Amino acid sequence: MEKEVTIYDIAKILDISPATVSRALNDHPAINSKTKISIRAKANEMGYRSNTFASNLRRRSTNTLGVIVPRLNSHFMSAVLAGMEEEANASGYNLLISQSLESAKKEIANARTMFNSRVDGLLASVAYDTETFDHFDIFIKKNVPILFFDRIIDHPKCSGVVIDNMLAGFKATSHLIEQGCKRIMHVTGNLKRNVYSGRLQGYREALVSNGLNASDELVLITDLSQDAGKFAAQRIDEMDDRPDGIFISNDICAASCIKSLKEKGYYVPKDIAIVGFNNDPVSQVIEPNLTTVYYPGQQMGEVAVRSMIDHLKGKQLIDVSNTIILESELIIRGSSLKKQRSHLEAY
Amino acid sequence: MEKEVTIYDIAKILDISPATVSRALNDHPAINSKTKISIRAKANEMGYRSNTFASNLRRRSTNTLGVIVPRLNSHFMSAVLAGMEEEANASGYNLLISQSLESAKKEIANARTMFNSRVDGLLASVAYDTETFDHFDIFIKKNVPILFFDRIIDHPKCSGVVIDNMLAGFKATSHLIEQGCKRIMHVTGNLKRNVYSGRLQGYREALVSNGLNASDELVLITDLSQDAGKFAAQRIDEMDDRPDGIFISNDICAASCIKSLKEKGYYVPKDIAIVGFNNDPVSQVIEPNLTTVYYPGQQMGEVAVRSMIDHLKGKQLIDVSNTIILESELIIRGSSLKKQRSHLEAY
DNA sequence: ATTTGGATTGCAACCGATTGCATAAATTTT
DNA sequence: AAAATTTATGCAATCGGTTGCAATCCAAAT
Numbered sequence: 001m002e003k004e005v006t007i008y009d010i011a012k013i014l015d016i017s018p019a020t021v022s023r024a025l026n027d028h029p030a031i032n033s034k035t036k037i038s039i040r041a042k043a044n045e046m047g048y049r050s051n052t053f054a055s056n057l058r059r060r061s062t063n064t065l066g067v068i069v070p071r072l073n074s075h076f077m078s079a080v081l082a083g084m085e086e087e088a089n090a091s092g093y094n095l096l097i098s099q100s101l102e103s104a105k106k107e108i109a110n111a112r113t114m115f116n117s118r119v120d121g122l123l124a125s126v127a128y129d130t131e132t133f134d135h136f137d138i139f140i141k142k143n144v145p146i147l148f149f150d151r152i153i154d155h156p157k158c159s160g161v162v163i164d165n166m167l168a169g170f171k172a173t174s175h176l177i178e179q180g181c182k183r184i185m186h187v188t189g190n191l192k193r194n195v196y197s198g199r200l201q202g203y204r205e206a207l208v209s210n211g212l213n214a215s216d217e218l219v220l221i222t223d224l225s226q227d228a229g230k231f232a233a234q235r236i237d238e239m240d241d242r243p244d245g246i247f248i249s250n251d252i253c254a255a256s257c258i259k260s261l262k263e264k265g266y267y268v269p270k271d272i273a274i275v276g277f278n279n280d281p282v283s284q285v286i287e288p289n290l291t292t293v294y295y296p297g298q299q300m301g302e303v304a305v306r307s308m309i310d311h312l313k314g315k316q317l318i319d320v321s322n323t324i325i326l327e328s329e330l331i332i333r334g335s336s337l338k339k340q341r342s343h344l345e346a347y
Numbered sequence: 348m349e350k351e352v353t354i355y356d357i358a359k360i361l362d363i364s365p366a367t368v369s370r371a372l373n374d375h376p377a378i379n380s381k382t383k384i385s386i387r388a389k390a391n392e393m394g395y396r397s398n399t400f401a402s403n404l405r406r407r408s409t410n411t412l413g414v415i416v417p418r419l420n421s422h423f424m425s426a427v428l429a430g431m432e433e434e435a436n437a438s439g440y441n442l443l444i445s446q447s448l449e450s451a452k453k454e455i456a457n458a459r460t461m462f463n464s465r466v467d468g469l470l471a472s473v474a475y476d477t478e479t480f481d482h483f484d485i486f487i488k489k490n491v492p493i494l495f496f497d498r499i500i501d502h503p504k505c506s507g508v509v510i511d512n513m514l515a516g517f518k519a520t521s522h523l524i525e526q527g528c529k530r531i532m533h534v535t536g537n538l539k540r541n542v543y544s545g546r547l548q549g550y551r552e553a554l555v556s557n558g559l560n561a562s563d564e565l566v567l568i569t570d571l572s573q574d575a576g577k578f579a580a581q582r583i584d585e586m587d588d589r590p591d592g593i594f595i596s597n598d599i600c601a602a603s604c605i606k607s608l609k610e611k612g613y614y615v616p617k618d619i620a621i622v623g624f625n626n627d628p629v630s631q632v633i634e635p636n637l638t639t640v641y642y643p644g645q646q647m648g649e650v651a652v653r654s655m656i657d658h659l660k661g662k663q664l665i666d667v668s669n670t671i672i673l674e675s676e677l678i679i680r681g682s683s684l685k686k687q688r689s690h691l692e693a694y
Numbered sequence: 695a696t697t698t699g700g701a702t703t704g705c706a707a708c709c710g711a712t713t714g715c716a717t718a719a720a721t722t723t724t
Numbered sequence: 725a726a727a728a729t730t731t732a733t734g735c736a737a738t739c740g741g742t743t744g745c746a747a748t749c750c751a752a753a754t
Contacts, residue, residue, distance in 0.1 A: 006710055017734045022711060032732060049463050053409075054710035057400035057739045072432060073425030082419045085446055089457075094464060096441050099432055110436075116396050117441060226628075255632045285602045285629045353740055364704045369741060379702060401740035404709045 005048040014042055025050070056118075064094045065308060066114035068107060068124040070151070072099050075280045076297045077125075080149065083301025084123065091309050093120075100127040108135040115139060121308045125151045128190045128223070145311055149304045151193050152323075159311075161304045163328040165195050168293045169202025171330045172247050172275045175291070177210050179273055179338040181245030184212065187220045187232050187257070188249040199249055199277070224249060229256030236272070237264050245273040245336075251280035251292055258286055258335065273336040288334030295328050352395040361389055372397070403465075411441045412655060413461035415471040417449045417498070421599075422627045423644045424472075427496065430648025431470065438656050440467075447474040455482040462486060468655045472498045475537045475570070492658055496651045498540050499670075506658075508651045510675040512542050515640045516549025518677045519594050519622045522638070524557050526620055526685040528592030531559065534567045534579050534604070535596040546596055546624070571596060576603030583619070584611050592620040592683075598627035598639055605633055605682065620683040635681030642675050 007021040014021075016035075024031045024039040056062050065088060069077050081097065088095050096117055100107035107127045114122055115138050122139055124146065133153055139146050140157050152160040176184050186203045189196040200219065207214035220235065222228035229252070236242055248254035254276030258268050266272055268288060276283055276292040283290035303324055354368040361368075363382075371378045371386040403409050412435060416424050428444065435442050443464055447454035454474045461469055462485050469486055471493065480500055486493050487504050499507040523531050533550045536543040547566065554561035567582065569575035576599070583589055595601035601623030605615050613619055615635060623630055623639040630637035650671055 004710090008710075018711080019713080019735080020733055022713090023733090026712085030732065035732080051404070051710050052464060053400040053404035054739085055712075057398070057404055057741095058710085058712045060739075062400075071425075072429045073422065075420065075422070078420030078425050081444075082446060085419065085444065089445060089460070094443050094460075097428075097432065097444050098436060098442075099429060113436070113441075117399060252628060259632065281599060281627075282629050282632045285606065286632045287634050351740090355740075365741075366705080366743080367703055369743090370703090373742090377702060382702080398740050401709085402742075404711090405740085405742045407709075 004051070005043075005046045006051070007048075010039065010042055010046060010048060013046075014039065062118050062120050063092060064096055064117070064119050065305065066117065066119035066122045066124075067095055067097045068110050068114065068122070068126075069097070069099050070102050070125060070127050072097070076150075076278050076295065079297030080125075080301035080304075083298035083303075084305045085301075087302045087305040088309075091305075093305070093309060100130075102128040104128075104130040111135040111139075115142075115144075119144065120312055122146045123149060123304050123308060125149050126153055126193070128193065131192070145308065147304055147308050147311075149300055151195055154194075159307065160323045161300055161307070161326065162194070162323060163295060163300075163326050165198025166202040166205070168277070168295075168328045168330075169199030169247070170206045171202070172199075172277070172291075172293055173203045173206035174210075175330055175332065176245035176247060176273055176275060176336060177206060177212065179245070179269070179336055181243075181273055181338070182212060183218070183241065183243045184245040184247060185218045185220065185232075185236070185243035186247045186249075187222060187224070187228070187253065189222065189224045191221065196249055199247075203247055218243065222253070224253045226252055226256040229253040229258075230260045232257045233260030233264060236261070237266075243272060245275075247275045249277045251276040251278045251283045251290060254290055254292070254335075255280075255282045255286040258288075258290070269334065269336050269338050273338050275330075275336050279331060283331075283333070286335070288337075291333045291336035292331055293328050294331050296326050300326055351398070352390075352393045353398070354395075357386065357389055357393060357395060360393075361386065408467050409465050410439060411443055411464070411466050412652065413464065413466035413469045413471075414442055414444045415454060415457050415461065415469070415473075416444070416446050417472060417474050419444070419446050423497075423625050423642065426644030427472075427648035427651075430645035430650075431652045432648075434649045434652040435656075438652075440652070440656060447477075449475040451475075451477040458482040458486075462489075462491075466491065467659055469493045470496060470651050470655060472496050473500055473540070475540065478539070492655065494651055494655050494658075496647055498542055501541075506654065507670045508647055508654065508673065509541070509670060510642060510647075510673050512545025513549040513552075515624070515642075515675045515677075516546030516594070517553045518549070519546075519624070519638075519640055520550045520553035521557075522677055522679065523592040523594060523620055523622060523683060524553060524559065526592070526616070526683055528590075528620055528685070529559060530565070530588065530590045531592040531594060532565045532567065532579075532583070532590035533594045533596075534569060534571070534575070534600065536569065536571045538568065543596055546594075550594055565590065569600070571600040573599055573603040576600040576605075577607045579604045580607030580611060583608070584613075590619060592622075594622045596624045598623040598625045598630045598637060601637055601639070601682075602627075602629045602633040605635075605637070616681065616683050616685050620685050622677075622683050626678060630678075630680070633682070635684075638680045638683035639678055640675050641678050643673050647673055 007018045011018040011021045021039055024036040071077060085095055096119060098110040100110055104127050107130055133155055136146055146158045148158055149161040152162055188200055191197045204214045220232055254274055258274055261268060268274055276290045279292045279294040283292045354365045358365040358368045368386055371383040418424060432442060443466055445457040447457055451474050454477055480502055483493055493505045495505055496508040499509055535547055538544045551561045567579055595604060601621055605621055608615060615621055623637045626639045626641040630639045
């Protein structure tokens with residue numbers, strides 16, 4: 001184990017003070033540029049690396065952002081994290097990542113850990129069953145900025161990065177209506193979460209403005225898992241008055257639902273047209289290919305980190321508690337096309 | 348912004364020394380248990396939180412593990428990370444995660460960052476085109492343990508967590524042979540990576556031991572992307588002597604290949620049987636469902652972190668440079684079943 | 695009553711970088 | 725040439741825990 005080189009070692013060799021070395025390495029304007037050059041050269045030569053802890057301790061900041069996500073292993077979240085990582089890395093920030101596994105309890109524990117690790121800022125997408133904001137209060141109190149993404153909590157001191165879920169839900173449903181669907185079902189998740197309640201609202205508005213049935217019996221609240229897709233298909237099979245279109249808030253769930261429906265002998269989209277959400281890889285593999293809402297994960301991650309870092313560096317926009325809304329886009333594929341070429345893609 | 352509480356504040360109030368407070372909070376055996384209790388109570392009451400930097404600075408360790416992966420956004424890697432996160436979290440370790448995006452250059456930069464962040468240990472799965480070990484030398488020199496997982500590099504000082512890729516490749520290929528395939532193709536990735544070279548070797552052995560053609564023209568080296576799947580199908584379509592079975596080292600690629608083959612009018616598995624790798628969600632959505640090799644991602648992450656932490660805590664097993672081999676399992680689905688019920692799953 | 699030894703606690707020196715203030719050196723102004 | 729600035733560097737305190745070693749306390753042993 002080699003001994004670590006410190007600024008003291010450099011100072012001693014060059015016969016100057018550690019303070020000067022520190023300033024030189026941080027490009028402080030008060031240091032003569034020739035001095036800087038020689039110090040830097042020597043530092044390199046000696047294999048010096050700055051001790052982050054000493055620096056953090058003194059400066060009282062960590063250059064680390066905390067990230068809490070519901071699950072790491074979803075296509076969407078992977079994309080978000082990939083974006084975050086790239087952006088953070090480019091600005092010299094590190095990410096401390098943890099997952100709540102959709103449990104509020106674990107989320108609370110994670111928040112605590114992040115807090116104790118003294119992250120400079122927190123990026124969070126809340127769990128399925130998170131009810132309160134309490135566990136984030138400590139951050140607010142200590143002035144640590146919080147930015148929510150995707151699944152956000154409205155709070156006067158926090159900003160957020162989202163898509164317009166209402167609009168996305170509206171577009172998805174309207175598309176089904178255009179394709180001739182008259183009785184449209186919606187399979188969604190916990191309505192405490194903005195993403196699901198927003199989409200539901202968009203779905204309802206589309207129905208209402210077209211004079212279609214928007215009753216609660218057509219809304220199925222699930223955990224949007226693969227099993228939930230099966231369950232939905234089962235449920236539909238048992239209905240007297242079956243839907244001719246379904247808007248499902250998650251592609252994995254939608255794909256599994258299509259699969260089950262086909263097994264039960266229904267034709268998609270002829271009998272039932274389906275629209276999913278997320279543009280997950282499965283949407284391009286299921287037959288028929290799944291119409292879905294594209295949702296810019298990578299970009300969401302990038303934007304979230306960028307806006308957090310800008311905020312930390314004092315460059316933040318005028319409004320601290322602003323919400324950034326990213327575009328989403330309906331990608332039309334076979335699973336919803338009743339009118340055009342639907343016979344080709346039917347099965 | 349509230350003032351942070353330190354052990355000095357606690358010490359002053361209780362009229363004891365900071366050293367005692369520090370020891371009490373760390374459950375040091377020399378401290379009287381009653382003293383401990385009262386110190387802990389007071390610490391809680393005052394909202395004390397330990398300053399990690401001061402602690403790290405003094406102890407010269409970070410309680411942080413660095414993780415370098417090729418990509419964050421794959422199903423397999425998400426599972427690995429989820430496992431790592433769980434295990435690390437349970438032991439009070441943090442994860443610093445970065446992705447190489449399959450580029451050796453970025454991997455080198457990431458390694459440098461990890462090194463400068465003074466991670467206690469490094470967990471890595473190397474990029475597609477990593478050629479040398481050089482960028483990891485600094486860790487070895489400073490005695491920072493490195494553990495490779497999945498895509499490993501053999502090095503006397505590093506341990507690894509893998510599956511038996513050769514065996515998996517052998518099983519997958521043998522299965523195709525059992526189903527009556529006589530001319531089996533293999534689509535794989537960069538052979539510098541153990542995972543691909545191992546599977547290739549297993550594939551060859553299965554062919555050879557069954558007296559089948561194991562020539563190079565049947566091996567297609569690609570990046571295993573979706574496009575590569577299309578490309579493979581295209582290539583097959585142009586062949587004079589077409590294969591009747593394909594073993595593809597990645598489900599995403601395999602699914603896309605099946606899709607393309609179907610579009611070109613081939614029947615799977617009747618004309619061409621296919622086996623993939625990874626048990627990605629798409630494998631259960633593609634029609635016919637994809638036979639694949641299950642690969643315990645979550646468990647791999649858990650084991651990697653656990654074994655790293657055990658090592659760091661001095662509990663490591665006798666052999667420092669051991670390799671842990673996890674079980675993989677062939678999951679048989681429709682895409683390879685020529686004999687049994689194949690007509691049902693044919694299309 | 696004195697000694698012995700384990701159980702507790704305190705002292706004080708770190709860990710390595712940062713920074714307000716003072717000082718010295720170089721340059722300009724008068 | 726002396727005074728006033730400007731420019732560069734150093735001093736020393738500080739961030740908050742950790743830990744080797746010494747000191748103290750108290751009950752058991754002699």
